[in-house]
Amino acid sequence: MTRSTPLAVGLAVLGVVFIVIAALYAFGVLQILVSDPSSPHHYTHMILFIVLAVASFVAANFARPKTV
């Protein structure tokens, strides 16, 4: 994987964005592409975006330039 600070920062920011989206789905603020818009919470979407956030943070750690 390409190692660069800007890429690592970008991926970390993406992770934070995913966490925010997960929270919005959990509280029912976001209703985009949900199967049941009447439901107050969308936990499946929340879990998906938490997984995406974890993956982004892992990718950010891989992209971070290492000293050794």
Add this chain to the structure above:
Amino acid sequence: MGLLQGATELFPVSSLGHAVLVPSLLHWSFKQSDPAFVPFLVLLHLGTAAALLILYRTQWVQIIRGFFTAALRGRITNDSERLAMLLMTGTIPAAILGVFLENRIKSLFASPYAAAGLLVANGGLMLGAEMLRRRAERRVQAASLSRIEQEERFTDAAHISFAAAALVGACQALAFLPGISRSGVTIGGGLLAGLRHQESARFSFLLATPVILGAALIEIPQLLNARVPVVEFAAAAVLAGVAAYLSARFLLRYFRSGRLDPYGWYCVAAGLVSLALLHFGL
């Protein structure tokens, strides 16, 4: 139904296609609109996922440990760590497509006719993958070798590219179409990525475990809220698990030298016969 689901979930013949077709052809009074249907399916999937976890228990311990080690270190140093990252890469596209598209796709194609037609397409996909594999075998001059020697010319699951893992993972989304087999498309995709047949099956089963387990766990609240015959459903889940375990053991042994062709031809034949039976109302 438990035995059918457990066996067909891992065999490359589409469990969803069979779940739609078999009750319809045999006139079973099994309604998918029944409130007990989803909890029933959840338990069957938990049984299948448990079987896969038991089968690969040692590898899953190494994969989970490898994931955390590599994630924290930011560097991959061994095959278990690489396999863990490949599985994560392959699971994400399937999870995204599953969460956003699964219900829409399933409702569009939830008819026995569509399932039968897609079963034929599933067979075509597997036969096509084997045709391309034979071409690759000719390229590496393995055509004149024995099957075991031919297979040795190809690689193992920990050594495919991340792009290939993502593509094979995304192929899992095709399995939302009743008639398209998750293991069929992922084993076929693995073959195109240069995996040995047995490794392709192993990668497919490892890739399927978090998806099947995750999909089942998400539905558990429905299971707890529903009034269902717990003992009967639990027995079906155990049967599904036993069938899945035996199927996986059989397939891993079969794919040491076997190919996808017999399953491809079975799907083509079963799809065509089902279409004829449905058309003539037999």
